[in-house]
Amino acid sequence: MAEFWVFWILAPISLGSAIAMILMRNAVHSALMLVLNFFTLAAFYAVLEAQFLAVVQIIVYAGAIMVLFLFVLMLLGIARDEPLGSPVRGQKAGAVVLGLLLLAGLSVGVAGPFMGAEAVCGAEATEPAEPAGDGPACAGLAEVNAAEGGNIRQVGLRLFTDYVWPFEVMSVLLVIAALGAMVLGRRREDPSELVDGPRETGAVAVRAPLRSPAPDEEETR
């Protein structure tokens, strides 16, 4: 029952904020709409018995990632409105038509088999004794979550046993991404390093070997 109201109240907000995000001319307004969308998705996760993901969604997406977006928007000062129109003729109409085709395909292909009321849990999960009422809709995941420690402990256990190798790879990925962002973000003093800057062709390649043996070689001699 609670899930019904959560879904039918938050689904229009979620979809509306997503559409508003791509319609807003001002990039900061787009970012704020995206934050609203992320919060509604966190509520869906909570209702879908993924409490851990609901919290991570708010902390990581609505917190960290959107702060990063807003910080970059404010830092660059590009919140001004985007010019209307596009150099490609018919781009917007074509994009909308393609999007509707994609939506129809996804709805029929992915969501179609799960539209019936009997598809709340699917064939694999066991149905609860009384489907109506305030209890969990599906017994399969509810059983897993009802085990010791609940959803968060179960996800953690799975993460550090079956999925420990992907978990370690993820940590390496995060370190590499942080290092890459630092390298990309450092301020370049030499204008010739810039792609569009003044370029001395061949000078860098020649200068490097000539400069290296200078001070130490003289001392040893």
Next chain:
Amino acid sequence: MIVPAGHYLILAAALFTVGVVGVLVRRSLIVMFMSIELMLNSVNLTLVTFARIHGNLDGQILSFFVMVVAAAEVTVGLALIVNLFRLKASTDADQVDALRA
């Protein structure tokens, strides 16, 4: 008064479609990037829904990994956009034609 899993899947499909249209229509690189985040989030919603349909946690863990990859991607992508802004003084996707012959 129950919500079939298909409703969540259709919502996720609609969010994904909005993300695709956003990438195709918008000209600001940052808004295109936010549309990509929207697509990743809709896929996460699909994964969580299927995790409930199948009654195990694997979908939720895969969804967690998607979030981690998205965080890494945002870090590097925004650094690239800041660099691009320093070069071109703009984040318009139409201005970025450095590879044009």
